[in-house]
Amino acid sequence: xxxxxxxxxxxxxxxxxxxxxxxxxxxxxxxxxxxxxxxxxxxxxxxxxxxxxxxxxxxxxxxxxxxxxxxxxxxxxxxxxxxxxxxxxxxxxxxxxxxxxxxxxxxxxxxxxxxxxxxxxxxxxxxxxxxxxxxxxxxxxxxxxxxxxxxxxxxxxxxxxxxxxxxxxxxxxxxxxxxxxxxxxxxxxxxxxxxxxxxxxxxxxxxxxxxxxxxxxxxxxxxxxxxxxxxxxxxxxxxxxxxxxxxxxxxxxxxxxxxxxxxxxxxxxxxxxxxxxxxxxxxxxxxxxxxxxxxxxxxxxxxxxxxxxxxxxxxxxxxxxxxxxxxxxxxxxxxxxxxxxxxxxxxxxxxxxxxxxxxxxxxxxxxxxxxxxxxxxxxxxxxxxxxxxxxxxxxxxxxxxxxxxxxxxxxxxxxxxxxxxxxxxxxxxxxxxxxxxxxxxxxxxxxxxxxxxxxxxx
Numbered sequence: 001x002x003x004x005x006x007x008x009x010x011x012x013x014x015x016x017x018x019x020x021x022x023x024x025x026x027x028x029x030x031x032x033x034x035x036x037x038x039x040x041x042x043x044x045x046x047x048x049x050x051x052x053x054x055x056x057x058x059x060x061x062x063x064x065x066x067x068x069x070x071x072x073x074x075x076x077x078x079x080x081x082x083x084x085x086x087x088x089x090x091x092x093x094x095x096x097x098x099x100x101x102x103x104x105x106x107x108x109x110x111x112x113x114x115x116x117x118x119x120x121x122x123x124x125x126x127x128x129x130x131x132x133x134x135x136x137x138x139x140x141x142x143x144x145x146x147x148x149x150x151x152x153x154x155x156x157x158x159x160x161x162x163x164x165x166x167x168x169x170x171x172x173x174x175x176x177x178x179x180x181x182x183x184x185x186x187x188x189x190x191x192x193x194x195x196x197x198x199x200x201x202x203x204x205x206x207x208x209x210x211x212x213x214x215x216x217x218x219x220x221x222x223x224x225x226x227x228x229x230x231x232x233x234x235x236x237x238x239x240x241x242x243x244x245x246x247x248x249x250x251x252x253x254x255x256x257x258x259x260x261x262x263x264x265x266x267x268x269x270x271x272x273x274x275x276x277x278x279x280x281x282x283x284x285x286x287x288x289x290x291x292x293x294x295x296x297x298x299x300x301x302x303x304x305x306x307x308x309x310x311x312x313x314x315x316x317x318x319x320x321x322x323x324x325x326x327x328x329x330x331x332x333x334x335x336x337x338x339x340x341x342x343x344x345x346x347x348x349x350x351x352x353x354x355x356x357x358x359x360x361x362x363x364x365x366x367x368x369x370x371x372x373x374x375x376x377x378x379x380x381x382x383x384x385x386x387x388x389x390x391x392x393x394x395x396x397x398x399x400x401x402x403x404x405x406x407x408x409x410x411x412x413x414x415x416x417x418x419x420x421x422x423x424x425x426x427x428x429x430x431x432x433x434x435x436x437x438x439x440x441x442x443x444x445x446x447x448x449x450x451x452x453x454x455x456x457x458x
Contacts, residue, residue, distance in 0.1 A: 007052060015059050023067035024408040025060065037061060063411060068429065068436045069443075072411040074228070074256050074285050077429035079356075082289040085343030089336040096130075096334045097326030100318045106325060109338035112345070116281065117297045119261040121274030127304055128297030129328050130337045134255030135173035137280035137296040138222065140308070140330055142177050144278060144298060145220040145249030147307045154307070158182055163211045165189045166222035167199035167234060169417070171253060174222050187216075196382055197232035197417060199223060205242045212246075220249050225270050226257025229415040229424060230380075231387035233257065237272035250276045255294065257386065259286025262353045266361060269384060283341045286357055286386075288430050293337045304328045356430040360386045363427040366437045376445075380422045388425040389415065392444065395452060397423045400444075409447050410440065 018025070028036050038054050046054070064070060066078035094102040096109060109130065117126040131137040146162065147153055162183055166174040168190040178188045189211070192203040208218050221243050223234040236252060243250040252258070252273060258281030260266040261273070273279060277300060283293035298304050309327040321327045326334075345353060367388040371377040380389040391397060397414035401423060404410040415424040425440065 003048070007048065011052070011055055011059065014056050018060055019064045019067045022060070022408070023064055023069040024405070024411055025063055026408050027063075027406060028061050066429075068432060069409075069440075070411045070429070071425045071427070071440065072413045074426055074428060075282075075291065076426070077288055077431045078290075079288045079344060079430070081347040082287075082340045082344035085340035086290045088343070089339045092336065092339075094336050096336055096338075097324065097329065097332055098318070099323035102325075102336070105336050105339060106323050108342045109325065109336075110323075112338045112342055113295065113297060115345075115350075116261075116295055120276075120279050120297060122279075122297060122299050125301050126297055126299050127301040127328065128295060129304070129308075129325065129330075130334070131280075131294045131296055131330055132334075133292050133294050134171070134253070134280060134282050135176065136330060137255065137282075137294050138171070138173050138251070138253055139177040139180065140296050141222075141249075141251035141253075141278040141280065141298070142174075142181055142183070142220055144300065144303050144307045145251065146181065146183065148249060148300070148303050149217065149219040151306075160217055161187055162217045162219050163187045163189060164220040164222070165191055165204055165207060165218070165248075167191045167193050167197070167224060167227070169193050169197035169199075169227040169229065169232065170222060170224050171228055171255065174253075193232075195418070197227045197230040199234040199239060201235060201238035201242055204239065205245075208242065208246050208248070218246060218248055220251065223250065223252045223276070224256075225252055225254035225260070225273075226386075228256065229387065229417050230382075230389060231257060231385035233269040233384070235272075236270060236276060240272050240275035244275075249278070251278045251280070252276045253280055255280055255282040256285055259283070259353075259357050262287075262350060263357045264354065265358055266384070285428060286360065287341065287344070287353060288356055288428075289340045289344060293341050359430045359432075360427050363432050363434075363437055364388050366434050367425060367427060367440075370438065370441055374441075378422075380417070380420065386427045387415075388427060389417075389422045390425070391422050392448065395448065397421045400448070400452065403452055404444065404447060407447065407451065409443055412440075 037057055065076055070076045094105050096102050099106045113128040131140055164178060175185050175188045179185045189207045192200045194200060211218050223236055223239050225233050240250055260269050278296060278298040280296040283289045284291045305328055308329060326332055364386045368379060371379045371390050376393050378391045381387055401412055401414045413424050414421060
């Protein structure tokens with residue numbers, strides 16, 4: 001094992017070197033992948049030196065999500081103390097379903113959940129768990145809402161159509177989860193948004209009234225704190241009033257930007273969160289932990305237990321339900337995803353996490369200022385978002401982003417809203433500085449001038 005740890009350290013050095021020298025890896029086309037890299041699995045194993053060389057080849061070709069040229073996804077960067085916690089979790093190799101097998105790691109997870117609940121403004125009767133991603137967090141919220149509306153569903157199944165509501169700009173997992181949980185995609189109502197992608201509470205109420213008049217059973221509303229494309233925040237206060245009127249479960253999907261609960265400057269963006277029934281946040285996004293660290297909390301601890309608890313004498317043999325976390329989890333066996341957030345939080349404090357969040361908004365504003373001061377750009381995003389959406393010289397966003405990727409210049413994606421396609425630059429890497437933002441635009445402009453303008457129609 002010591003030899004493997006030494007090899008791991010050597011490979012990390014190789015990765016750090018590549019991130020500096022080749023921050024955007026040379027991509028391998030899917031048609032060439034198995035010819036250029038030896039990914040085969042054979043009857044005989046390799047000696048360490050051969051294995052090391054293959055791993056170094058893989059390192060060179062793998063996208064560098066921690067580099068300062070990566071703006072493609074809703075995660076990025078690498079924070080040392082969070083990475084330390086994740087590596088320790090691998091070494092411990094605890095499963096989080098019982099206190100007997102996880103010991104103090106259960107206490108670590110419970111402390112993380114307790115403090116997230118407090119920051120969300122939730123009551124002392126709140127609780128939560130960690131799920132294998134934001135999509136699964138949203139599924140857990142939907143299941144709790146379904147079961148709270150009809151206590152017999154767990155045993156008897158659906159007896160009548162149930163309807164749920166989410167904005168047209170929300171994450172695709174809502175419709176997917178409706179299919180997976182037996183509600184059905186056709187029972188998902190897409191609520192209109194304003195020009196920022198924020199849900200319109202008036203249209204939500206109208207859709208609910210229409211379904212009630214048809215004899216359907218509304219039960220769940222999903223609001224979003226940070227829409228996937230524009231990074232918009234739904235008006236939780238207004239939506240919660242509608243949910244209260246019609247007795248619907250309100251979930252706030254904060255997978256992308258729910259981390260604003262740590263910021264005194266930006267927590268107003270989730271004003272009214274304390275009136276929601278459940279809330280999810282991905283620490284591997286705004287808080288910068290390694291993938292994945294997805295948290296869901298709810299005001300209704302009893303409902304969490306009701307929806308996800310099953311007895312198993314072969315598993316739950318010691319201690320009470322509060323410390324046997326499998327009783328409130330979607331999974332049975334579950335890796336320790338809380339430790340990396342705890343080590344980060346413990347090392348920098350809540351104030352340190354606030355700085356991490358605020359830094360992302362600061363970098364986004366620097367990007368918007370640059371765009372607004374340059375007539376070659378058109379800005380589509382707005383203040384209080386860390387998604388910076390723009391077009392450059394009328395060039396197709398799809399073509400521009402693809403060319404930057406294929407030529408190993410930048411990794412950045414594109415999105416669409418209101419039938420307009422644009423580049424979506426995400427400033428979620430808290431290690432970025434002003435010079436990195438400026439360098440992004442200078443790299444883009446130099447590349448376009450040298451390679452693209454002569455080939456495109458503006």
